[in-house]
Amino acid sequence: MRRSRKPIVIASRSSALARVQAERVGAALGRLHPSLRIEYLWIESQGDKMVDKPLHDVGGKGLFTRAVDNAVLEGNADLSVHSLKDLSATETQGLTIAAVPKRNDVRDTLVSAEGYASIDALPERVAVGTASPRRKAQLLRKRPDIEISILRGNVPTRLERVMEGRDGFGATIMAVAGLKRLGLTEHLRFPIDTDTMLPAACQGALALVCRSDDHVTLTRCLPLNHAVSAAEVHAERELLRHLHADCHHPIAVLAEQTVPDHFRFRAEVLSPDGAVSLSIDERATTKSLRRVVQKSAARLLERGADRLLGRDSFPLPNEASPAG
Numbered sequence: 001m002r003r004s005r006k007p008i009v010i011a012s013r014s015s016a017l018a019r020v021q022a023e024r025v026g027a028a029l030g031r032l033h034p035s036l037r038i039e040y041l042w043i044e045s046q047g048d049k050m051v052d053k054p055l056h057d058v059g060g061k062g063l064f065t066r067a068v069d070n071a072v073l074e075g076n077a078d079l080s081v082h083s084l085k086d087l088s089a090t091e092t093q094g095l096t097i098a099a100v101p102k103r104n105d106v107r108d109t110l111v112s113a114e115g116y117a118s119i120d121a122l123p124e125r126v127a128v129g130t131a132s133p134r135r136k137a138q139l140l141r142k143r144p145d146i147e148i149s150i151l152r153g154n155v156p157t158r159l160e161r162v163m164e165g166r167d168g169f170g171a172t173i174m175a176v177a178g179l180k181r182l183g184l185t186e187h188l189r190f191p192i193d194t195d196t197m198l199p200a201a202c203q204g205a206l207a208l209v210c211r212s213d214d215h216v217t218l219t220r221c222l223p224l225n226h227a228v229s230a231a232e233v234h235a236e237r238e239l240l241r242h243l244h245a246d247c248h249h250p251i252a253v254l255a256e257q258t259v260p261d262h263f264r265f266r267a268e269v270l271s272p273d274g275a276v277s278l279s280i281d282e283r284a285t286t287k288s289l290r291r292v293v294q295k296s297a298a299r300l301l302e303r304g305a306d307r308l309l310g311r312d313s314f315p316l317p318n319e320a321s322p323a324g
Protein backbone atom coordinates (compact mmCIF):
# COMPACT_ATOMS: atom_id res chain seq x y z
CA MET A 1 0.00 0.00 0.00
CA ARG A 2 1.17 3.49 -0.78
CA ARG A 3 0.15 4.90 2.55
CA SER A 4 2.58 2.76 4.54
CA ARG A 5 5.47 4.19 2.52
CA LYS A 6 4.65 7.73 3.56
CA PRO A 7 7.11 8.57 6.33
CA ILE A 8 5.99 9.41 9.81
CA VAL A 9 7.29 12.90 10.62
CA ILE A 10 8.04 13.69 14.26
CA ALA A 11 8.28 17.36 15.25
CA SER A 12 10.24 18.36 18.31
CA ARG A 13 12.12 21.22 19.86
CA SER A 14 15.79 21.09 18.97
CA SER A 15 17.25 21.15 22.48
CA ALA A 16 19.50 18.21 23.38
CA LEU A 17 16.90 16.72 25.73
CA ALA A 18 14.03 17.15 23.28
CA ARG A 19 16.10 15.48 20.53
CA VAL A 20 16.91 12.45 22.64
CA GLN A 21 13.27 12.08 23.62
CA ALA A 22 11.99 12.39 20.06
CA GLU A 23 14.60 9.95 18.75
CA ARG A 24 13.70 7.37 21.40
CA VAL A 25 10.06 7.60 20.43
CA GLY A 26 11.02 7.46 16.74
CA ALA A 27 13.11 4.35 17.33
CA ALA A 28 10.26 2.68 19.22
CA LEU A 29 7.80 3.52 16.44
CA GLY A 30 10.30 2.18 13.90
CA ARG A 31 10.48 -1.15 15.77
CA LEU A 32 6.69 -1.35 15.85
CA HIS A 33 6.30 -0.42 12.19
CA PRO A 34 9.42 -1.64 10.35
CA SER A 35 8.05 -0.58 6.96
CA LEU A 36 7.69 3.05 8.05
CA ARG A 37 10.36 5.62 7.46
CA ILE A 38 10.79 7.96 10.44
CA GLU A 39 11.71 11.59 9.80
CA TYR A 40 12.28 14.46 12.19
CA LEU A 41 11.42 18.12 12.02
CA TRP A 42 13.56 20.04 14.52
CA ILE A 43 12.15 23.36 15.62
CA GLU A 44 14.08 25.95 17.56
CA SER A 45 11.53 27.53 19.90
CA GLN A 46 11.39 31.15 20.97
CA GLY A 47 11.70 29.97 24.56
CA ASP A 48 15.00 28.22 23.86
CA LYS A 49 16.43 31.45 22.47
CA MET A 50 15.58 33.61 25.47
CA VAL A 51 17.25 32.09 28.45
CA ASP A 52 17.91 35.04 30.72
CA LYS A 53 14.44 36.10 31.77
CA PRO A 54 11.76 34.49 33.89
CA LEU A 55 9.42 32.50 31.68
CA HIS A 56 6.39 34.66 32.33
CA ASP A 57 8.38 37.69 31.10
CA VAL A 58 9.18 36.08 27.77
CA GLY A 59 5.63 34.96 27.12
CA GLY A 60 5.01 31.81 29.11
CA LYS A 61 5.75 28.22 28.37
CA GLY A 62 3.56 28.23 25.28
CA LEU A 63 6.70 29.62 23.69
CA PHE A 64 8.32 26.22 23.93
CA THR A 65 5.49 24.26 22.47
CA ARG A 66 3.51 26.53 20.16
CA ALA A 67 5.74 26.26 17.09
CA VAL A 68 5.90 22.48 17.50
CA ASP A 69 2.12 22.25 17.94
CA ASN A 70 1.62 24.34 14.82
CA ALA A 71 3.81 22.02 12.75
CA VAL A 72 1.47 19.15 13.65
CA LEU A 73 -1.73 21.18 13.25
CA GLU A 74 -0.63 22.39 9.82
CA GLY A 75 0.29 18.86 8.71
CA ASN A 76 4.05 19.48 8.40
CA ALA A 77 4.47 16.73 10.97
CA ASP A 78 2.32 13.82 12.11
CA LEU A 79 3.40 13.73 15.69
CA SER A 80 5.25 15.73 18.30
CA VAL A 81 7.10 14.53 21.37
CA HIS A 82 7.18 16.68 24.51
CA SER A 83 8.15 16.48 28.13
CA LEU A 84 4.63 16.27 29.49
CA LYS A 85 5.65 18.58 32.31
CA ASP A 86 6.12 21.36 29.75
CA LEU A 87 2.65 21.01 28.20
CA SER A 88 -0.31 23.05 29.32
CA ALA A 89 -2.83 20.94 31.27
CA THR A 90 -5.48 21.94 28.76
CA GLU A 91 -5.00 20.41 25.35
CA THR A 92 -4.58 22.63 22.31
CA GLN A 93 -7.70 22.65 20.11
CA GLY A 94 -7.31 20.06 17.38
CA LEU A 95 -4.52 18.13 19.12
CA THR A 96 -4.62 15.21 21.51
CA ILE A 97 -2.21 13.12 23.55
CA ALA A 98 -1.93 9.91 21.55
CA ALA A 99 0.23 8.06 24.08
CA VAL A 100 2.13 8.45 27.33
CA PRO A 101 5.07 6.00 27.44
CA LYS A 102 6.18 4.43 30.71
CA ARG A 103 7.22 7.24 33.01
CA ASN A 104 10.85 7.70 34.02
CA ASP A 105 12.08 8.62 37.53
CA VAL A 106 9.82 11.37 38.89
CA ARG A 107 12.29 12.86 41.37
CA ASP A 108 14.35 16.00 41.42
CA THR A 109 18.04 15.87 42.18
CA LEU A 110 20.47 18.24 43.82
CA VAL A 111 23.40 19.18 41.60
CA SER A 112 26.45 21.11 42.78
CA ALA A 113 30.17 21.30 42.11
CA GLU A 114 30.82 20.79 45.82
CA GLY A 115 28.75 17.61 45.96
CA TYR A 116 26.26 18.73 48.60
CA ALA A 117 24.31 15.60 49.47
CA SER A 118 21.01 17.12 50.56
CA ILE A 119 19.10 20.36 50.96
CA ASP A 120 19.96 20.29 54.66
CA ALA A 121 23.65 20.02 53.81
CA LEU A 122 23.71 23.21 51.74
CA PRO A 123 25.80 25.96 53.34
CA GLU A 124 24.05 28.93 54.82
CA ARG A 125 22.88 31.52 52.27
CA VAL A 126 24.12 29.47 49.33
CA ALA A 127 22.98 30.73 45.90
CA VAL A 128 20.74 28.17 44.23
CA GLY A 129 19.89 28.70 40.58
CA THR A 130 16.45 27.69 39.34
CA ALA A 131 13.71 29.15 37.19
CA SER A 132 11.02 26.96 38.70
CA PRO A 133 8.63 28.71 41.10
CA ARG A 134 7.88 25.30 42.63
CA ARG A 135 11.51 24.44 43.37
CA LYS A 136 12.11 27.95 44.66
CA ALA A 137 9.16 27.83 47.08
CA GLN A 138 9.98 24.28 48.24
CA LEU A 139 13.62 25.18 48.86
CA LEU A 140 12.74 28.37 50.74
CA ARG A 141 10.19 26.50 52.80
CA LYS A 142 12.95 24.22 54.12
CA ARG A 143 15.77 26.73 54.01
CA PRO A 144 14.60 30.36 54.14
CA ASP A 145 18.25 31.50 54.18
CA ILE A 146 18.92 30.24 50.64
CA GLU A 147 19.35 32.88 47.92
CA ILE A 148 17.43 31.89 44.82
CA SER A 149 18.51 33.32 41.50
CA ILE A 150 17.16 32.66 38.06
CA LEU A 151 18.90 29.92 36.12
CA ARG A 152 17.32 29.11 32.79
CA GLY A 153 18.50 27.48 29.63
CA ASN A 154 18.56 23.89 28.55
CA VAL A 155 19.86 21.13 30.78
CA PRO A 156 23.53 20.96 29.58
CA THR A 157 23.89 24.77 29.78
CA ARG A 158 22.47 24.91 33.29
CA LEU A 159 24.72 22.06 34.40
CA GLU A 160 27.79 23.73 32.96
CA ARG A 161 27.07 27.05 34.66
CA VAL A 162 26.69 25.37 38.02
CA MET A 163 29.53 22.84 37.75
CA GLU A 164 31.99 25.49 36.59
CA GLY A 165 30.94 27.76 39.42
CA ARG A 166 30.17 30.50 36.94
CA ASP A 167 27.90 33.36 38.01
CA GLY A 168 28.15 32.31 41.65
CA PHE A 169 25.66 29.44 41.57
CA GLY A 170 26.39 27.07 44.44
CA ALA A 171 23.81 24.46 43.41
CA THR A 172 20.78 23.77 41.30
CA ILE A 173 17.89 21.33 41.26
CA MET A 174 17.12 19.29 38.16
CA ALA A 175 14.77 16.52 37.15
CA VAL A 176 16.39 13.09 37.40
CA ALA A 177 14.59 12.04 34.20
CA GLY A 178 16.21 14.70 32.04
CA LEU A 179 19.73 13.88 33.25
CA LYS A 180 19.13 10.16 32.75
CA ARG A 181 17.84 10.62 29.23
CA LEU A 182 20.88 12.71 28.37
CA GLY A 183 23.18 10.07 29.86
CA LEU A 184 24.48 12.60 32.43
CA THR A 185 24.23 10.04 35.19
CA GLU A 186 27.36 11.24 37.00
CA HIS A 187 25.18 14.12 38.24
CA LEU A 188 22.60 11.82 39.79
CA ARG A 189 24.32 11.15 43.06
CA PHE A 190 21.89 13.07 45.26
CA PRO A 191 18.28 12.50 44.27
CA ILE A 192 15.74 14.13 46.56
CA ASP A 193 13.02 11.84 47.86
CA THR A 194 9.46 12.85 47.03
CA ASP A 195 8.61 13.48 50.70
CA THR A 196 11.27 16.18 50.77
CA MET A 197 10.52 17.62 47.34
CA LEU A 198 7.31 16.62 45.62
CA PRO A 199 7.84 16.88 41.85
CA ALA A 200 6.02 18.94 39.24
CA ALA A 201 2.94 17.50 37.60
CA CYS A 202 3.96 14.93 34.99
CA GLN A 203 7.66 15.14 35.75
CA GLY A 204 9.51 12.30 34.08
CA ALA A 205 6.74 11.60 31.57
CA LEU A 206 6.64 12.14 27.81
CA ALA A 207 3.65 12.87 25.63
CA LEU A 208 3.13 11.87 22.02
CA VAL A 209 0.81 14.47 20.53
CA CYS A 210 -1.02 14.24 17.23
CA ARG A 211 -4.06 15.73 15.49
CA SER A 212 -7.26 14.55 17.19
CA ASP A 213 -8.68 13.36 13.86
CA ASP A 214 -5.53 11.57 12.65
CA HIS A 215 -6.60 8.01 13.32
CA VAL A 216 -3.67 6.53 11.44
CA THR A 217 -1.15 8.17 13.78
CA LEU A 218 -3.32 7.58 16.85
CA THR A 219 -3.41 3.87 16.06
CA ARG A 220 0.31 3.69 15.35
CA CYS A 221 1.16 5.34 18.69
CA LEU A 222 -1.24 3.37 20.82
CA PRO A 223 1.17 0.47 21.60
CA LEU A 224 3.58 3.00 23.14
CA ASN A 225 1.01 4.03 25.74
CA HIS A 226 1.66 2.82 29.29
CA ALA A 227 -1.70 2.57 31.01
CA VAL A 228 -0.47 3.17 34.57
CA SER A 229 1.72 6.14 33.63
CA ALA A 230 -1.15 7.58 31.62
CA ALA A 231 -3.52 7.24 34.58
CA GLU A 232 -1.00 8.95 36.86
CA VAL A 233 -0.31 11.91 34.62
CA HIS A 234 -3.96 12.38 33.74
CA ALA A 235 -4.76 12.67 37.45
CA GLU A 236 -1.94 15.19 37.92
CA ARG A 237 -3.08 17.27 34.94
CA GLU A 238 -6.61 17.18 36.21
CA LEU A 239 -5.56 18.72 39.50
CA LEU A 240 -3.84 21.53 37.61
CA ARG A 241 -7.00 22.16 35.60
CA HIS A 242 -9.15 22.27 38.73
CA LEU A 243 -6.76 24.84 40.20
CA HIS A 244 -6.38 26.73 36.89
CA ALA A 245 -2.66 26.28 37.31
CA ASP A 246 0.42 25.27 35.36
CA CYS A 247 4.17 25.01 35.98
CA HIS A 248 4.44 28.78 36.48
CA HIS A 249 2.79 28.23 39.81
CA PRO A 250 4.43 26.85 42.93
CA ILE A 251 2.48 23.59 42.75
CA ALA A 252 3.67 20.02 43.08
CA VAL A 253 1.53 16.96 42.42
CA LEU A 254 2.24 13.27 42.20
CA ALA A 255 -0.07 10.34 41.55
CA GLU A 256 1.70 7.00 41.88
CA GLN A 257 0.44 3.51 41.61
CA THR A 258 1.47 1.69 44.78
CA VAL A 259 0.10 -1.77 44.01
CA PRO A 260 -2.07 -2.66 41.03
CA ASP A 261 -5.27 -0.64 41.12
CA HIS A 262 -4.19 1.51 44.08
CA PHE A 263 -2.77 4.99 43.97
CA ARG A 264 -1.23 7.47 46.35
CA PHE A 265 -2.11 11.03 45.39
CA ARG A 266 -0.15 13.91 46.87
CA ALA A 267 -0.19 17.60 46.10
CA GLU A 268 1.35 20.74 47.52
CA VAL A 269 0.50 24.38 46.85
CA LEU A 270 2.93 26.95 48.19
CA SER A 271 3.23 30.68 48.48
CA PRO A 272 6.00 31.94 46.15
CA ASP A 273 8.31 32.59 49.13
CA GLY A 274 7.64 29.17 50.65
CA ALA A 275 6.31 30.69 53.87
CA VAL A 276 2.97 28.96 53.51
CA SER A 277 2.18 25.54 52.12
CA LEU A 278 -0.94 23.43 51.79
CA SER A 279 -0.62 19.74 51.18
CA ILE A 280 -2.78 16.74 50.71
CA ASP A 281 -1.91 13.05 50.79
CA GLU A 282 -4.68 10.68 49.69
CA ARG A 283 -5.21 7.10 48.61
CA ALA A 284 -7.37 6.08 45.68
CA THR A 285 -8.28 3.12 43.53
CA THR A 286 -8.29 3.30 39.75
CA LYS A 287 -12.00 3.85 39.96
CA SER A 288 -11.97 6.52 42.65
CA LEU A 289 -8.89 8.42 41.44
CA ARG A 290 -10.82 11.00 39.47
CA ARG A 291 -13.11 11.76 42.40
CA VAL A 292 -10.17 11.91 44.82
CA VAL A 293 -8.44 14.44 42.57
CA GLN A 294 -11.57 16.55 42.42
CA LYS A 295 -12.06 16.43 46.20
CA SER A 296 -8.40 17.23 46.78
CA ALA A 297 -8.67 20.30 44.56
CA ALA A 298 -11.80 21.42 46.37
CA ARG A 299 -10.10 20.99 49.73
CA LEU A 300 -7.01 22.93 48.60
CA LEU A 301 -9.23 25.75 47.35
CA GLU A 302 -11.21 25.79 50.60
CA ARG A 303 -7.96 26.10 52.51
CA GLY A 304 -6.86 29.11 50.47
CA ALA A 305 -4.99 27.73 47.44
CA ASP A 306 -6.40 30.52 45.27
CA ARG A 307 -4.90 33.14 47.54
CA LEU A 308 -1.55 31.35 47.60
CA LEU A 309 -1.62 31.38 43.82
CA GLY A 310 -2.05 35.14 43.96
CA ARG A 311 -5.59 35.32 42.68
CA ASP A 312 -6.87 37.35 45.56
CA SER A 313 -5.44 40.21 47.56
CA PHE A 314 -7.04 39.17 50.84
CA PRO A 315 -4.67 38.38 53.68
CA LEU A 316 -4.18 34.72 54.36
CA PRO A 317 -6.27 33.21 57.11
CA ASN A 318 -4.32 32.01 60.14
CA GLU A 319 -5.10 28.36 59.59
CA ALA A 320 -3.24 28.52 56.28
CA SER A 321 0.13 29.36 57.80
CA PRO A 322 3.08 27.01 58.02
CA ALA A 323 1.43 23.88 59.40
CA GLY A 324 0.36 22.19 56.20
Ligand SMILES: NCc1[nH]cc(CCC(=O)O)c1CC(=O)O
Nearest residue numbers: 083085174175177178203204205
Ligand atom coordinates in the same frame (compact mmCIF):
# COMPACT_ATOMS: atom_id res chain seq x y z
N1 LIG B 1 11.48 22.50 32.70
C1 LIG B 1 12.33 21.90 31.75
C2 LIG B 1 12.24 20.42 31.75
N2 LIG B 1 11.18 19.80 31.21
C3 LIG B 1 11.35 18.46 31.39
C4 LIG B 1 12.54 18.25 32.05
C5 LIG B 1 13.13 16.97 32.46
C6 LIG B 1 12.43 15.73 32.10
C7 LIG B 1 11.07 15.58 32.74
O1 LIG B 1 10.81 16.02 33.86
O2 LIG B 1 10.25 14.94 32.08
C8 LIG B 1 13.12 19.50 32.26
C9 LIG B 1 14.42 19.76 32.91
C10 LIG B 1 14.37 19.88 34.42
O3 LIG B 1 13.33 20.22 34.99
O4 LIG B 1 15.42 19.68 35.03
